[in-house]
Amino acid sequence: MNKKCILIAGPTAVGKTEIAIQIAKHFSTKIISADSRQCYKELNIGVAKPSEKELSTIQHFFINTHSIQESINAVDFESYALNSINEIFVDNDIAVMVGGTGLYIKAFCEGLDVIPPVSADIRQMIMDNYQENGLVWLQEMLQQNDPIFAEVGNMQNPQRMMRALEVMLSSGNSISTYQINKQKTREFEIVKIGLELPRPELYSRINDRVDNMVDAGLVAEVENLCAFKSLNALQTVGYKELFDYFENKCSLDQSIYSIQQNTRHYAKRQMTWFKKDTNITWVSPDVDNIIRHLDTIV
Numbered sequence: 001m002n003k004k005c006i007l008i009a010g011p012t013a014v015g016k017t018e019i020a021i022q023i024a025k026h027f028s029t030k031i032i033s034a035d036s037r038q039c040y041k042e043l044n045i046g047v048a049k050p051s052e053k054e055l056s057t058i059q060h061f062f063i064n065t066h067s068i069q070e071s072i073n074a075v076d077f078e079s080y081a082l083n084s085i086n087e088i089f090v091d092n093d094i095a096v097m098v099g100g101t102g103l104y105i106k107a108f109c110e111g112l113d114v115i116p117p118v119s120a121d122i123r124q125m126i127m128d129n130y131q132e133n134g135l136v137w138l139q140e141m142l143q144q145n146d147p148i149f150a151e152v153g154n155m156q157n158p159q160r161m162m163r164a165l166e167v168m169l170s171s172g173n174s175i176s177t178y179q180i181n182k183q184k185t186r187e188f189e190i191v192k193i194g195l196e197l198p199r200p201e202l203y204s205r206i207n208d209r210v211d212n213m214v215d216a217g218l219v220a221e222v223e224n225l226c227a228f229k230s231l232n233a234l235q236t237v238g239y240k241e242l243f244d245y246f247e248n249k250c251s252l253d254q255s256i257y258s259i260q261q262n263t264r265h266y267a268k269r270q271m272t273w274f275k276k277d278t279n280i281t282w283v284s285p286d287v288d289n290i291i292r293h294l295d296t297i298v
Helices: 016-026 052-057 074-089 102-110 120-145 147-152 158-171 199-215 218-223 240-246 252-275 287-297
Strands: 004-009 031-033 094-099 189-195 281-283
Touching: 004 016, 004 102, 016 031, 016 052, 016 094, 016 287, 031 074, 074 094, 074 102, 094 102, 102 252, 120 147, 120 158, 147 158, 189 287, 199 218, 199 252, 218 240, 240 252, 281 287
Parallel strands: 004 094, 004 189, 031 094, 189 281
Antiparallel strands: none
């Protein structure tokens, strides 16, 4: 097996984008993004999308490929990423994947179980009710309709909860019945590199990055998207907090602080997810050391 995918994972703000680009340059190859929000054309500053210069330097797949009006999930990403890596392998035995969306990376590496299609009307109903009634409504609906998920699922994660509820209401079966965890095999090797920093340093970088996003025009970007705030793509840290500001639920300073706080919480959840994968080699974001390491194994 000669073909390899170098996977760069880790929490937000740890420096994945820059390092992935340097690795791709070193191996003269292309990058597949494993970020569930950078694929949306309308989202830019708030999702820390690579700059136009970076995108022009190295070809990226799954960036600016979809509209926020489209519904994209991990199964869609699995198919897209496998098609993309086969395209890369036509000219190069090495591909690079980078991102922090754990479920998308799991789908690419191991495959996901096929879940029945969901009614668009049911999905919209659930999103509307969640917007109006919050997490408690989701918890009560799942306890009533899908006690299996309510018992074993993450009942604090609204995205997972909405997904479980829409599957239950559309198919009549718990999403848990489709999650048999039968791992698929890939016709290429995946070399997993995880980037990490001491928590105080990472949190400082997160705070600074949010401030830089605000300076770069994040508030105006979100204001232009207020009409779409109910879409799943906009249930995202960096956007939902500013929607509260525009609805006069908090001050701008409070909204910015909430973005920083929620981003730190998100980074902690990312690390919890990735640390469960014993095949990831954890390193500091030092590109020279990483490339020297990769040269010995690729």
